[in-house]
Amino acid sequence: MAKPIIVRNLHGQVVQELGRQIVGGEIAPGENLPREELLAERLKVSRTALREAMKVLSAKGLIESRQKTGTRVRDTVHWNQLDADVLAWRCASMPTEDFVEKLVEMRELIEPAAAAAAARRRNDEQLARIEAAYAAMAAATDPDAWSEADLAFHEAVLHATHNELMTSLFSVIEAALGSYFQLSASIAGNFSYSLPHHKKVLDAIRRRQPEVAREAMQKMVADSRSNIRRHAKKT
Amino acid sequence: MAKPIIVRNLHGQVVQELGRQIVGGEIAPGENLPREELLAERLKVSRTALREAMKVLSAKGLIESRQKTGTRVRDTVHWNQLDADVLAWRCASMPTEDFVEKLVEMRELIEPAAAAAAARRRNDEQLARIEAAYAAMAAATDPDAWSEADLAFHEAVLHATHNELMTSLFSVIEAALGSYFQLSASIAGNFSYSLPHHKKVLDAIRRRQPEVAREAMQKMVADSRSNIRRHAKKT
């Protein structure tokens, strides 16, 4: 999983290449990129393709181009930290520990609030979707199936909040955490231990009990965190 | 304030124009855009400029291009809801009420958690920045100065969390809420009433009391919400 990131287009590849280099720190903020003509030649692409890629990076806040001055890497405060690509590049480049910490912190922030909101606003169809995901988790016999159902569960909860900003934030965080998350779940004997937690969340949402749902989700996420920590120490 | 969004470049204008149309619903998801050649002619720009704009919109998840098939508007679930531009377009187009609701919900989610994290992890320099912002608020004599200092206060708190994901999320939300926020603050006699709230948050962060900081911030944001609601009803 973790998104194959198969890029069909040439400029897409260039975006990946340059984005990785910038976020990875190979080109420091404040530094200038080579002029377009040169860079295009170096990357073996036309200036057209290069420029299309640069517009994308520009939209992500990574670079800034001005005539005569050239193109420079912007300070990190201007980066769209919540962009899926930027996040992915950071995951690929950073000494994971403290960055995962930050991602987990975000998750612990979102999910309990989402569970509460879902308990307040869910409709029957959305509840059914959560229940279906729970059933799939209970029926899972291998880590992969369980992992997939788990993700579906959380997505269904987020969807029930009726707040697409929250949904979007979650999906971004989750995508970045994906690999670690899945790892922790796939530790032998570990998978499915959190089923009771999910049950509590589900019940609270069904009964429309926001605070109960929040607490249950909080516990679940805290558990998951210590799980990841434990696994991280092993490696 | 609220970001003038002055776009120097041609393709930047095209991005704004098309983005607004798509998010505003003038071109529905699933629908195809005219072919590049036609659209370029219609917008009075070259195909080159148009394509650079389309790559940006593509990066924001709004559209998807394939050879022969053409370019179609993607379903809203694929949109980068947390992108500053997308958010701005939504603000400009939507019947504000329920959307502001969602933004406020996000803010209520972030800020208390941020205050708690700041109380836990702030260093002296960051505390000083928060204190400076507070002092500026206390000294403000007109709504504009107060508003500016207020924003600086919140930004300083976010910065003290040492979690740039949180900072980034806040700045996006805040930018979108900006106009409404400022409106509510500029209601005569209203401005500066929330100073005591800010004092409580500041003190808690100074004393490194996460839970106290969280609660104080929670109250403050809840107050601000009822404020916005009250103002919204008037209009």
Place this chain on the structure above:
DNA sequence: AAGCCAGTTATGTATTACAAATAGAAGCCG
């Protein structure tokens, strides 16, 4: 009827040429 094949049509890429902005050097003037 099923499946293969070519032709049509959209986007994708490359190339060339010129426009516009601006940093920095050169020149001008008090």
Place this chain on the structure above:
DNA sequence: CGGCTTCTATTTGTAATACATAACTGGCTT
């Protein structure tokens, strides 16, 4: 000599053109 203007060189911005490539369509073949 210092400060101002102007001029030029350089880099990105925009346009126009040509061709490559993918994929849908429809007809042909078996």
